[in-house]
Amino acid sequence: MKIEKISISNFGIIADVVLDLTSGNGNLVFVNGENGRGKTTFQSALRWCFYGKEPPINKFLSSYILESSDSGALLNTSVSVQILMDDASTAFVERMQVFQKTDSGTSKRVGQPKLSIKTRKSETGSFVDVLVDPEIWIRKYFPERLINFFLFDGELMKNFFAISVKGAIENAVKEIAGVDMFESIASNLSQVETSLNRKISRLTGTKAEKINEEKELQRRLMEDIYSDYRLTEDELNLKKERKSEVVALLEGVEGLGLQSERLKVIEADLELKTTNLGVTNTAFQMQVLASGTNSLLQNSFAELRKKVAHAEKEDRLPPPFEPARILQLIEDETCLCGAHLEPKSKAVLKLEAIIEKYTVASDVGRILDTTSRQIDLIEVELRTGWQFIQDKNNAIIQLRADIDKLTKERDSLVEKLQGHDVDSIRLLATERKNLDRQIEALISKFSSLKEQGGNVALVVDRLDKEFSEASKGNAQADELKKQAHLANEIASAAGKIHSIAIQQVRQQLQNSISEKFKLIMDGDVKTQINENFEVRTLRSDGTEIELSEGQNMMKAYIFSIALREVINLGFPLIVDTPLGRLGEGPRTQLASMLSNLLTQEISESKRQVIFLMHDGEYTPYTRKHFADSHPTEVYLAYEPGFDTKKSILGKGIDPNWLKFTAWKDWAEEKIK
Amino acid sequence: MTLAYVKSKRTALSWDQEFKPNLPDLENFLAKILEKNSVTNTEIFMLCLGIGFNEGLKRDVPPRKSDAVRLSYLKDGHMAIIKSVAISDTKDDLVLLDEDKIYDIAEQYAATGLMMLSRAMKSEPDFTGWLTALLFNQAKEVGSLS
Numbered sequence: 001m002k003i004e005k006i007s008i009s010n011f012g013i014i015a016d017v018v019l020d021l022t023s024g025n026g027n028l029v030f031v032n033g034e035n036g037r038g039k040t041t042f043q044s045a046l047r048w049c050f051y052g053k054e055p056p057i058n059k060f061l062s063s064y065i066l067e068s069s070d071s072g073a074l075l076n077t078s079v080s081v082q083i084l085m086d087d088a089s090t091a092f093v094e095r096m097q098v099f100q101k102t103d104s105g106t107s108k109r110v111g112q113p114k115l116s117i118k119t120r121k122s123e124t125g126s127f128v129d130v131l132v133d134p135e136i137w138i139r140k141y142f143p144e145r146l147i148n149f150f151l152f153d154g155e156l157m158k159n160f161f162a163i164s165v166k167g168a169i170e171n172a173v174k175e176i177a178g179v180d181m182f183e184s185i186a187s188n189l190s191q192v193e194t195s196l197n198r199k200i201s202r203l204t205g206t207k208a209e210k211i212n213e214e215k216e217l218q219r220r221l222m223e224d225i226y227s228d229y230r231l232t233e234d235e236l237n238l239k240k241e242r243k244s245e246v247v248a249l250l251e252g253v254e255g256l257g258l259q260s261e262r263l264k265v266i267e268a269d270l271e272l273k274t275t276n277l278g279v280t281n282t283a284f285q286m287q288v289l290a291s292g293t294n295s296l297l298q299n300s301f302a303e304l305r306k307k308v309a310h311a312e313k314e315d316r317l318p319p320p321f322e323p324a325r326i327l328q329l330i331e332d333e334t335c336l337c338g339a340h341l342e343p344k345s346k347a348v349l350k351l352e353a354i355i356e357k358y359t360v361a362s363d364v365g366r367i368l369d370t371t372s373r374q375i376d377l378i379e380v381e382l383r384t385g386w387q388f389i390q391d392k393n394n395a396i397i398q399l400r401a402d403i404d405k406l407t408k409e410r411d412s413l414v415e416k417l418q419g420h421d422v423d424s425i426r427l428l429a430t431e432r433k434n435l436d437r438q439i440e441a442l443i444s445k446f447s448s449l450k451e452q453g454g455n456v457a458l459v460v461d462r463l464d465k466e467f468s469e470a471s472k473g474n475a476q477a478d479e480l481k482k483q484a485h486l487a488n489e490i491a492s493a494a495g496k497i498h499s500i501a502i503q504q505v506r507q508q509l510q511n512s513i514s515e516k517f518k519l520i521m522d523g524d525v526k527t528q529i530n531e532n533f534e535v536r537t538l539r540s541d542g543t544e545i546e547l548s549e550g551q552n553m554m555k556a557y558i559f560s561i562a563l564r565e566v567i568n569l570g571f572p573l574i575v576d577t578p579l580g581r582l583g584e585g586p587r588t589q590l591a592s593m594l595s596n597l598l599t600q601e602i603s604e605s606k607r608q609v610i611f612l613m614h615d616g617e618y619t620p621y622t623r624k625h626f627a628d629s630h631p632t633e634v635y636l637a638y639e640p641g642f643d644t645k646k647s648i649l650g651k652g653i654d655p656n657w658l659k660f661t662a663w664k665d666w667a668e669e670k671i672k
Numbered sequence: 673m674t675l676a677y678v679k680s681k682r683t684a685l686s687w688d689q690e691f692k693p694n695l696p697d698l699e700n701f702l703a704k705i706l707e708k709n710s711v712t713n714t715e716i717f718m719l720c721l722g723i724g725f726n727e728g729l730k731r732d733v734p735p736r737k738s739d740a741v742r743l744s745y746l747k748d749g750h751m752a753i754i755k756s757v758a759i760s761d762t763k764d765d766l767v768l769l770d771e772d773k774i775y776d777i778a779e780q781y782a783a784t785g786l787m788m789l790s791r792a793m794k795s796e797p798d799f800t801g802w803l804t805a806l807l808f809n810q811a812k813e814v815g816s817l818s
Binding site: 278281282285286287288289291292293294295296297298299300301302303304307310311359360363364367368370371372374375377378381382383385386387389 | 718719810
């Protein structure tokens with residue numbers, strides 16, 4: 001199956017584009033374009049055409065055509081694809097939706113979208129409408145359950161086997177096995193068996209009836225457990241998927257989750273240390289001012305000390321007696337010894353002279369004494385003050401060094417985080433932690449339910465046997481039992497067919513993937529799709545191989561191609577951003593692996609691959625890997641004068657890309 | 673001669689009026705150094721006293737304006753230093769009996785200190801750095817020896 005022509009009209013940014021692939025071999029097509037030029041819209045248009053899945057309303061009808069039309073005008077959005085089918089016939093698939101421009105300038109739908117399909121048997125024949133319902137025709141060749149393997153998003157590919165893939169693979173395998181009917185038969189006949197058993201129990205007496213009631217009770221319990229089990233499993237899978245997405249998003253920003261967490265810690269630490277620095281600096285400066293000022297005055301202390309020493313020597317520090325007390329004795333005219341002190345006597349005059357002298361000495365000595373004691377304290381403070389200054393100075397040096405180091409780390413992180421939404425990254429990191437806890441709890445619940453289910457199944461088995469024993473001997477019941485047994489047998493057989501068919505498809509897929517994996521990976525490597533539809537890559541000893549991002553993306557490609565082989569449907573593979581957002585090294589590795597695989601897969605068949613590449617992916621270096629497949633190159637670019645409104649399709653390499661060094665070198669033939 | 677203790681009637685010390693206009697600038701610089709909103713009059717006066725005494729120069733401060741630190745705000749330690757300065761200046765402990773004389777001496781040294789700081793504020797490109805270094809080195813010299 002090969003797409004020969006795609007026409008897109010008035011769809012999102014693509015106003016009117018025709019991609020005609022009839023002239024080249026068309027097996028490998030690169031639709032290139034810078035971000036915002038319509039690559040994803042291109043894929044979205046095909047998704048709508050083949051599956052009827054509409055884009056968001058603001059990306060449906062072209063805003064350009066809406067703005068340039070008059071009020072009331074009818075506007076068509078259509079996508080048509082001409083396909084060369086595997087039986088050499090040609091199909092023309094077109095989906096169309098009519099809109100009308102309202103007075104307020106918006107658009108409203110007119111009728112429902114219309115799908116029409118025409119086919120012709122040969123190139124010379126004419127197209128005629130298919131006889132069946134077009135929706136049925138398209139589902140036959142483009143099964144809805146395989147949409148994920150037809151239209152890929154490369155950005156999600158590296159996590160393809162971690163995200164949403166279990167359900168997609170399960171759906172794919174069931175689609176291929178075509179065993180939905182058997183699943184339905186098994187379910188319906190189980191219900192028939194239950195109904196028959198109820199009738200039997202009514203016919204065969206109280207004991208059997210009671211056993212049957214108990215059995216039904218246990219079955220309902222088992223159904224409840226099973227339902228809970230499935231819900232838990234679904235919830236667990238959803239959480240796992242979300243975790244993978246979160247991990248992928250965090251990986252996509254190269255560990256910025258952790259870095260943003262670190263940034264938060266650094267910012268808090270910086271704030272604390274800056275505050276501490278301010279407080280410490282103030283304490284330091286205050287002590288410097290106090291100690292420095294007193295130190296400037298310290299030279300005055302020497303004279304004071306000298307005077308104190310002199311006063312001590314003269315025995316007036318402290319004063320030898322209290323002049324006031326002696327003066328009182330003179331006034332009382334009585335000596336301490338009791339002798340009379342005659343006023344104006346020689347002795348009294350001598351005493352008065354001594355009192356006068358010592359009154360001065362006493363006053364000076366008292367002041368000297370208190371002053372020198374204060375100065376003693378100040379000298380102690382000068383020593384402790386200097387120690388305090390040194391401590392604070394060291395603390396300031398350390399804090400400044402810490403702040404400097406943290407600032408550098410913060411600046412570096414800020415540089416790395418520039419352009420990223422740090423808050424979102426933090427939220428993602430928190431979500432990842434929460435998901436880990438939730439997943440752990442769900443796994444525990446899941447195991448518990450599994451065990452409960454097993455126990456109830458044993459009880460049901462036992463009750464089955466008891467019921468059989470208790471309901472013996474009634475002819476009508478025996479007849480019904482035969483019917484119930486038959487229903488059970490058929491249900492069981494249908495279940496077995498279902499599981500065998502699925503097992504076979506799984507096996508085919510495993511074999512095909514293992515075979516193709518050898519093209520990209522040395523050594524004895526095999527693929528296993530287990531009962532849970534997990535696709536694991538194993539060594540010969542059964543241990544799982546941890547694949548690189550590029551290898552995981554390749555695994556997704558291989559799975560997709562193997563699926564086409566097994567299902568025997570050769571619908572094209574259309575991938576948006578096929579090399580993902582890989583770094584230079586892994587991208588080159590993936591391009592190399594992909595070219596090896598595609599060379600084998602598309603050159604000898606009618607298979608077709610369409611890659612929608614952005615300028616970061618499609619470089620002269622990636623291009624050369626695919627040169628042998630002679631790809632068709634086209635590009636989406638803004639129509640001059642209609643930036644962000646309207647894209648056009650051009651052939652070859654977008655001339656605007658020649659501004660990039662690598663393409664410039666390529667144009668100048670420096671890169672072959 | 674009869675010597676007796678003469679208590680001063682003053683309520684506050686006085687600034688040298690010539691350099692007094694520079695006080696607000698000095699106060700701002702000190703507040704900046706200390707990362708505080710304001711500094712006390714005591715801190716400013718004692719600093720000026722220290723700078724002036726360390727320089728060994730006195731300036732006359734007539735008349736007594738009582739526009740500097742209030743005496744009641746001076747703590748025992750400050751008073752002890754002021755008295756120590758007076759003894760050092762006069763080489764006579766009898767100066768302790770004359771409070772006015774003690775305050776006059778302190779004001780005269782503080783006047784020199786204010787003058788020097790006023791000039792430094794104009795001449796030193798990094799006045800706060802200069803002053804911090806001066807005080808730090810002085811504290812180091814005295815604190816590490818004593």
